[in-house]
Amino acid sequence: MSLKGKVSDAEWQARVDLAACYRLVADMGWGDLIYTHISAKVPDTDFYLVNAFGLTFEEVTASNLVKVNLQGEIQSDSPYQINPAGFTIHSAIHEARRDARCIVHLHTKATITVASLKGGLQPWSQYSMFSLPSLCYHDYEGLAVNDDERSRLQQNLGDTNHMLLPNHGGLTLGPTVGDAFMRFYDLQRACEIQVELMNSGREVIPIPQDIVDNIYAQASVVHSGQTGGQKAWPAMLRKAWRLDPGFCE
Numbered sequence: 001m002s003l004k005g006k007v008s009d010a011e012w013q014a015r016v017d018l019a020a021c022y023r024l025v026a027d028m029g030w031g032d033l034i035y036t037h038i039s040a041k042v043p044d045t046d047f048y049l050v051n052a053f054g055l056t057f058e059e060v061t062a063s064n065l066v067k068v069n070l071q072g073e074i075q076s077d078s079p080y081q082i083n084p085a086g087f088t089i090h091s092a093i094h095e096a097r098r099d100a101r102c103i104v105h106l107h108t109k110a111t112i113t114v115a116s117l118k119g120g121l122q123p124w125s126q127y128s129m130f131s132l133p134s135l136c137y138h139d140y141e142g143l144a145v146n147d148d149e150r151s152r153l154q155q156n157l158g159d160t161n162h163m164l165l166p167n168h169g170g171l172t173l174g175p176t177v178g179d180a181f182m183r184f185y186d187l188q189r190a191c192e193i194q195v196e197l198m199n200s201g202r203e204v205i206p207i208p209q210d211i212v213d214n215i216y217a218q219a220s221v222v223h224s225g226q227t228g229g230q231k232a233w234p235a236m237l238r239k240a241w242r243l244d245p246g247f248c249e
Contacts, residue, residue, distance in 0.1 A: 002249055003063040010043040015062035017177040017233075018049050018102070019247040020240035024181065025106065026057035027243055030188065032107045036169070037083070039090040040177055041101040042067060048094060050087060052080030061249045070095055085143055092150035093157060093173060100173040102180035110191035111170030120164055121190060123207040124197055128190035129215040130183070136160040140167040162187050178233025 004012055018040040025031055025038065039050045049065040051057070067076040072087040090103050114121055120137060121128055138156040141149050157163060161183055163171040170187050174180035197204050240247055 001063065008043075011045075012062065014040050014042055014177075015049060015065050016248055017237070018065060019060050019062040020237055021102075021104070021177050021181050022051060022057045022060035023240050023243055023247045024236055025104075027239075028185075028188075030106050030108050030184075031057045035083075035086070036106045037086045037090060038104045038106075038177075038180075039087070039094070039102065041094065046070070047075050048090070050082055050090065052078070053083040053086070054080070058244075061247055063249055088147075088150065089153060089171070092153045093171075095150075096154040096157065097159075097173065099175055101175050102177045103171065103173045104180045104184045105169065105171040106184065107169040108188055108191075110188055110195055111164060112168065114191040114194050115164035115166045115168065115170065121187075122194055122204075123209070123212050124204050125190055125193040125207075127186050127193060129207060129212050130186040131162040131190055132212050133215065134159075134161045136163050138163055138165050140165065174229055176229050176233065178236065179229030181236065182229040182232050 003015070007015070018038060021038055021040075034054055034056055037050055039048050041048050047067050047069055049067055051060050052064050052066050055064065064078075064080060066074055066078050066080050066082050068074055068082060068087065070091045072082060072084045072091060074082070089105055093100055093103050115137070121131060121135060123129065123132055136156050136158060138153055141152075161173055164187075165171065170184065170191070172180050172183035172187055174183055
C-alpha cells in the first residue's frame with residue numbers, strides 16, 4: 001500500500017530518494033543479497049528510514065522503507081522488520097553526526113579488498129582524490145552487534161565523510177542521499193582502479209599530495225559551487241525512473 005499522501009511531503013521525498021538509491025546500488029552491482037544498508041533521516045524529525053530485512057535492493061520502494069528511531073525501534077505501522085545488527089553502525093553515525101542525513105554502507109569486493117590492504121587507499125587515480133582528504137578507517141570487530149563498538153566507530157569517523165572498514169567494506173555519508181551516493185561512487189571507482197593497477201604488476205604513477213589537498217577547491221569550480229551529489233542526483237533519479245518506476249510506489 002502506497003504511503004504517498006499519508007506522510008508529509010518532506011518524508012515522501014526522502015523515501016523516494018532513498019528507494020531510488022537502493023535501486024541504483026542494485027543496478028551498479030554493489031548489493032549483497034538482503035544484507036547491507038542505506039539509511040536516510042526523515043526531515044525535521046529524529047527518525048530514520050532503512051530497508052526492510054528480507055527484501056532485495058530491487059524490491060525496495062518508497063512505501064516499504066521502515067521508519068525507526070536511533071535505537072532501531074520501528075515507529076510506523078509496517079509489516080516489515082529491520083536487521084537490528086545492521087542498523088548499529090548507522091545509528092552510531094547518525095547520533096554523532098547530525099549532518100549525516102544519509103549513510104551508505106556496502107560490502108563491495110573492491111572496497112573490502114582495498115580496505116584490507118596495508119596502506120589502504122592510495123592516490124593512484126582522480127577518483128581517489130575525492131575520498132582521500134576526508135577518509136578514515138575502522139578496524140574489524142565482528143558483526144557490529146557490540147554496543148561498545150559504537151563509541152570507537154564514532155571516534156574513528158570524526159568529521160570525515162568516507163570510511164573504509166578492513167575485512168568488511170566501505171561507507172560514505174552526506175547531507176543528502178545524492179551526496180552519500182556520489183561519494184560512494186567515487187570511493188568504489190577509486191578502489192576498483194587501485195585493484196586493477198595492482199593486478200597489472202606495473203609501477204604506478206602516484207598523484208602528488210598537493211594536488212590531493214586542493215581537489216575540493218577544484219571540484220567546487222566543476223560543480224558550480226554545488227556538491228557533487230546535488231549536481232548529479234537529478235540525473236541519477238531519472239536513471240532510476242528508467243530502470244523501474246515502481247521504486248516510487
